[in-house]
Every structure is written in C-alpha cells, then in structure tokens.
Amino acid sequence: MKHNVTGILASLAMTASVISVTSAQAEGGLRCEPGETYIMNVMVSGHPYWVPVYQGFKQAAEAFGCETVFSGTPDYDITKQIASFEQDMVKQPAGILVHPMQSDPFIEPIDRAIDNGTEVATFAADSPKSKRTAYITSDNLAEAKFAAEEIVSQIGDSAEFAVLENPGQSNHDLRVTALLTYMEKHYPNMKLVGRQATNQDSTAAYRATASILQANPNLGALWIPEAGSAEGAVAAILEAKADVLVMHADITPTTLEHIKAGNIHMALNPNQAMQGFMGFMSTFLAAHSEVFEPFNDYKVSGYNPMQIPFVDNGFSVITKENADSFDLNVYMDGRDPS
DSSP: HHHHHHHHHHHHHHHHHHHHHHHHHHHSSOOOOTTEEEEEEEEEEOOOHHHHHHEEEEEEHTTTEEEEEEEEESOOOOOHHHHHHHHHTTOSSSSEEOSSSSSSSHHHHHHHHHTOEEEEEEESSSSSTSSSSSEOOOOHHHHHHHHHHHHHHHOSSSEEEEEOEOOOOOOHHHHHHHHHHHHHHHHHHOEEEEEEEEOOOHHHHHHHHHHHHHHHHTTOOOOOOSSHHHHHHHHHHHHHOOOOOOEEEEEHHHHHHHHHHHOOOOOEEEOOHHHHHHHHHHHHHTTTTGGGSSSSHHHHHTSSSHHHHEEEOOOOEEEETTTTGOOHOOOOOOOOOO
C-alpha cells in the first residue's frame, strides 16, 4: 500500500511538472510582446453594430496581453475605408481584423498587408479572393432560411412580399439572394412584388417602402438585410397604417424599440461579441502560427498554416419577449468604449 501511495505521489509530481512546463511554454508562445497591437477596421465607424464586436475583440486581446485599436472611416465610402486601412498598415500592427465594405477592392490592400508582415482576417463581410487567413461571420444562408420560414408561418405561403437590399456588401447580398432562392424553390406561390436598393440609408428606405406600399396595397411582409434601412421602412409602414410583417438582420437601438413596440416582428442578430472575440483569436493565431505545425505542404507552398476558411459566430432571434437582453446601453454600462 505504501509503495502504491509513493508511486501515485511520484506520478502526480511528474504530471504537475509537465503541466508547469507546458503552461510556461504556452505562456511564452501565446502572449503578445510589449506593444504588440491588433486593429479592428470598419466602415461607418459610428454605427452601433460595431460596439459589441469591438468589446469581444478587446476582451480576447486582454486575455493575451495585447493592445487593440478601433479604426475605420465614418463614411459609407469604399475609397475612404481603404485609405483608413492603409493608414493602419503604416502603424505595422501584428494583425488587422477588417470588415471590407466591398470584397474585390480589398484584395490588393489585404494582400499587401500580409506580404508586409501584418496578418489579416475578415468579419461579417469577406474578401475571399484575397490572402486573408480567416473569415468570421454568422451563417447568412441560415439567416435567410429562418426568415423565409418565419414569414411563411406568419402570413401563409401564397402572399406578397418585398425586400430592400444593399448591393455590393457580401453578407447583405447573400441574405437577400438566399431568401429569394429559398422562396422560389420551396414556396413558389409567394410573390415578390418589390426589390429596392436602399444601401443602409433610412431616408432611401422610407421612400422605397412608401413606393412599394402604394403600388402593392396587399403587401404582407418585408425582409431587410440590415437595420439602418429597417428604421426608414418602419416609419413608412406606420405612416401608411399598413399591416406589414417586418423582419430584418442586425439591430440598432431604434429598431430594438420598434421590436418592443410590436412594429417589427423580429430581428436576426449575429452574436456580435462572439464575432469580435473569434475575430481576434483568428487574427492573433495567424500572427503566432509558429506554435502550430500542420500535416500539409505549407512550408514549400509558402502560406500561413493558420487558415480558417469560415467561423460561424451564430445568430440570435430578437423578439418582443427577449428584447431587453439586447439593450446596448445596459451592455456597455461600466465598460470602456475605447
């Protein structure tokens, strides 16, 4: 019995020693050097959507002793966003997590950043032809399918519906085209009576929705791929005193209030903080890929072994019943927004 106890103690001591060494190695291999910085770059930088995303980004960075910067342009302008991205590159950060407003114009800047030693991952919208190492987003196909099924469950499978859209932004495009394809395949009696580009502009959405309503008084539902246009659309519906089921993706404080009031049926919102958290982790691991050696040809092919084609951060369904859980002011109470 004494021999067994001694053996167990020796085994435990050895295990503790191995754990200690492994922990020390992990701490040395997956910690930021002093001043090592990661940047999150967006367009329309004042939009409330980015706030929880950046909080998740910062929380992950703090766990590894890294510094972060929030960057981008206040404008909805691809040229200005690329200019802000290039200014970020001048700072020589270890990595940049970017939401590219459009995919193709970002190919060259992303590739140049990576060639110069700054790793890049994308989130919420992608630049798939670039050298970016990872893409983090909610499943836009799943969102579209959920929206289509919910619309049919509420207004039937032989009704009129319309969509607003934001052409050129990959995730928004997919949310619209996937819903239309799904409706056509599964519910052919559903009639698309309006499709207008509003480009996240609430005023444009107000006008477009008013026009659709005037031409189609039997409109039953409206699907919108983002929240800015939803704000204008709801204003037009309320003014016309129309009975239209509204569903949209993302959330703003204004659309949250409309959900609480029953003016919007529901919103499908990406899990934003998880998007930022996983966005940082993907970018950080790409910058520290020396800790990982895969069983493939990355050495002779010359690419970063930390390739993550797609991370699904999930999405939440926001209704009148759970809307209070998505109050941005409550979430940010006591948090540093910078």
